[in-house]
Amino acid sequence: MTSNITTYSNQSSDKVLAILELISYSDEPLRLIDIANQLNFNTSTALRYLNTLEQNGYVYKDKETFKYRMTFKICDLASHVSKNNDLIVIASQPIKELSCKLGECVCLAIEQNYSVVYIYVSDGPGQILRTTQRIGKEAPMYCTGVGKMILSDYSPEKVDSIIAQKGLAPFTEYTLDTREKLLAELALIKKNDFAYDNQECELGARCIALPIRDYSGHIIASISVTGPISRMTDQFIQDNYPLIRKTADEISYQFGYQINH
Numbered sequence: 001m002t003s004n005i006t007t008y009s010n011q012s013s014d015k016v017l018a019i020l021e022l023i024s025y026s027d028e029p030l031r032l033i034d035i036a037n038q039l040n041f042n043t044s045t046a047l048r049y050l051n052t053l054e055q056n057g058y059v060y061k062d063k064e065t066f067k068y069r070m071t072f073k074i075c076d077l078a079s080h081v082s083k084n085n086d087l088i089v090i091a092s093q094p095i096k097e098l099s100c101k102l103g104e105c106v107c108l109a110i111e112q113n114y115s116v117v118y119i120y121v122s123d124g125p126g127q128i129l130r131t132t133q134r135i136g137k138e139a140p141m142y143c144t145g146v147g148k149m150i151l152s153d154y155s156p157e158k159v160d161s162i163i164a165q166k167g168l169a170p171f172t173e174y175t176l177d178t179r180e181k182l183l184a185e186l187a188l189i190k191k192n193d194f195a196y197d198n199q200e201c202e203l204g205a206r207c208i209a210l211p212i213r214d215y216s217g218h219i220i221a222s223i224s225v226t227g228p229i230s231r232m233t234d235q236f237i238q239d240n241y242p243l244i245r246k247t248a249d250e251i252s253y254q255f256g257y258q259i260n261h
Contacts, residue, residue: 088119171201
C-alpha cells in the first residue's frame with residue numbers, strides 16, 4: 001500500500017512540474033486544452049493541477065481568454081536560492097582565510113523558518129572540535145551566536161512571535177531560557193554589534209558572531225568563530241576581534257552595506 005501511495009505521489013509531482021515547465025517555456029499563454037494535449041494528459045487531470053498551481057499563486061488564468069501564464073512567484077523562490085548562493089560565493093574565501101589565520105572553525109549562517117541554517121563552514125587547520133555547526137545543520141536562534149545576532153535585528157513583536165512558536169528549551173545550563181533574559185541579551189547585542197554563545201548550545205564550545213548586512217542595513221546572515229572554551233578566551237577574542245570584524249565588514253560591503261566605523 002505504501003509503495004502505491006509513493007508511486008502516485010511521484011507521478012503527481014512529475015505532472016505538476018511538467019505543467020510548470022511547459023507554461024514557463026511557452027512564448028504565449030496557453031489554454032487548458034493546449035496544455036492537456038501537449039502533455040498527453042486528460043483535461044480533468046490537467047485542470048486539477050492547474051487549479052492547485054493557481055490557488056498557490058504560481059499560475060494566473062486570464063478571466064477573458066481562460067489562458068494560463070506563469071506568475072513571478074517562482075522567481076521569488078529562485079531569488080532566495082540565488083541570494084544564498086551569492087552569499088556562499090562572496091563569503092567563502094574570506095571565511096577560509098579567517099579560519100586559517102585563527103586556527104578555528106568559522107561558519108556562515110542564515111535564518112530559515114525561524115531557525116538558523118549553516119550554509120558554509122570552514123574548519124581551522126588541525127581542527128579537532130566537532131561542533132554542531134555543519135553545512136545544512138539547523139539550530140535554534142536563541143542559543144547560538146549567529147542566531148542571536150540575527151534576532152537582534154528583529155522587532156520585539158517578531159521575537160515574541162518566534163518564542164511563541166519555537167519556545168526556549170534549554171540545551172545546557174547556560175541557555176537563556178526565559179524571554180526576559182533573551183531580550184536583555186538581544187539589547188546588548190544590538191548595542192555592541194556582536195554576539196556570544198557561551199556554552200549555551202553545546203557544552204565546552206564558545207563563539208563570537210558578527211552580522212552580515214546588505215545595502216539596507218538589515219542583517220541577512222551572520223558569521224561566527226567557534227572553538228573550545230580553553231582556546232576561545234576573552235583575550236583571544238579581544239586580540240582577534242579586529243580581524244573578525246574586518247572579514248564581516250568586507251562581506252557586507254559586497255552586498256552594498258556602507259561601513260560607518
